[in-house]
Amino acid sequence: MVGDQATYNKKRFRNEILIFILKLCVYLGVVWFNFSKHEMFDKYAWLGRTMNALSLFLGANLLISIAWIVMISWYLRKNRLQRLTRDNFVLGLNRISSVLNTIMFLVALLVFFGQNIKELFFSLSIAAAAFALLSKEYVANMINGLIIMFSDQLSLGDQVRVGEYKGKVLDITLINVVLQNDDDDIVLIPNSVIFSTMVLNQSKQNIKKLTIEFELDHKYHSSPDQLETELKTVLRPYASNITENSFSLKILEIKKDLVHYKVQFLIPRPDKESERRMRRLLINTILSFSGREVNAAENNH
Structure with a gap:
């Protein structure tokens, strides 16, 4: 290639x-x-x-x-x-x-x-x-585009997050930055927005984070340690795609009936297909917890 x-x-x-x-x-x-x-x-x-x-x-x-x-x-x-x-x-x-x-x-x-x-x-x-x-705004947008092009802070191929949008930088024009998100949608971000919004460039760190936030009902009686162990177990086939010792499960908030969790780990080499499979596997496993809650409730009954 x-x-x-x-x-x-x-x-x-x-x-x-x-x-x-x-x-x-x-x-x-x-x-x-x-x-x-x-x-x-x-x-x-x-x-x-x-x-x-x-x-x-x-x-x-x-x-x-x-x-x-x-x-x-x-x-x-x-x-x-x-x-x-x-x-x-x-x-x-x-x-x-x-x-x-x-x-x-x-x-x-x-x-x-x-x-x-x-x-x-x-x-x-x-x-x-x-x-x-x-056309001050239009001219400012063009100048911002040239500044981005001649800087090394944002490059073609970088994985970035701009506000609520994230994806790969496909192109930088005089008007906007073109992103391709995980769903292969094309997102156009005006250059003025790039300069006025916090931009997270994961490629400059040579890493990518995969993060999933979810909530579980208190009926799920397993401890966070057991939950983390189970999630790690389902990801064992993808161990080579995960940076060693980067997996973490955090409790973000404890509510009246729910616990808000965040699971996160680092990916050393960008691989969109493997990322999708790992994300789907984690989501399926998390959804299965709710089924276990229902089964536990029926057994107790």
Whole structure:
């Protein structure tokens, strides 16, 4: 699987280089046409606007691509990563280059329609200032997204809990963080929420906790020690999936008719299928306690 990913990454990087060379050839062709066929622009004004727009967009796009290739190569060489590894820094550069290319495309489009360059940039600066004032929350969300991308506190693949939601980080965009929970549902968390809510990143601890809370009626007469022993017994087939000496059963609250318990243990290696089986096994065992209560009551009767 790792070999397939490495091959895919190398092929994708080569494709990026080929696309860059193709764009460079087109740009050089446009520049040559501008200098050699300039007299045609007086006769066909639309042709002159088209060549100017293409020159502007392709030139800016090439500069952005060169900066992207240089920074990606430097970063991957520095960290000894595979080419085009899914990483926060790489993700952040991709987002920034996409935004810059979109801006330059819009500028080139306005040039095509005959806008003066100086007046155009002056108008764009005013429009950008107005947009920032009118969409402060949206802009703040984008800035928060970039901060998350270039930080090492939250990475792709991390298992996190944000408020009541928990799951694996699938993607980080300029608008939100995409999580996949245990039910394989996709949860979108706005970047502003990430900055204003306590985030628990279990992957940074290199561990994952499996926790189940439940209540038992006082009719269940076994002691907490006996209860813990029985739960440990049913988990013996999964001993290799549980960190040694991490299993614990705690009494959270003693109510009038019920006792509130919490069972918890650490999982050294993320394994979603094993986690589901262990959780189901524990829940079935806990539910069986209620059946025993009923049987005990019938026998006493």
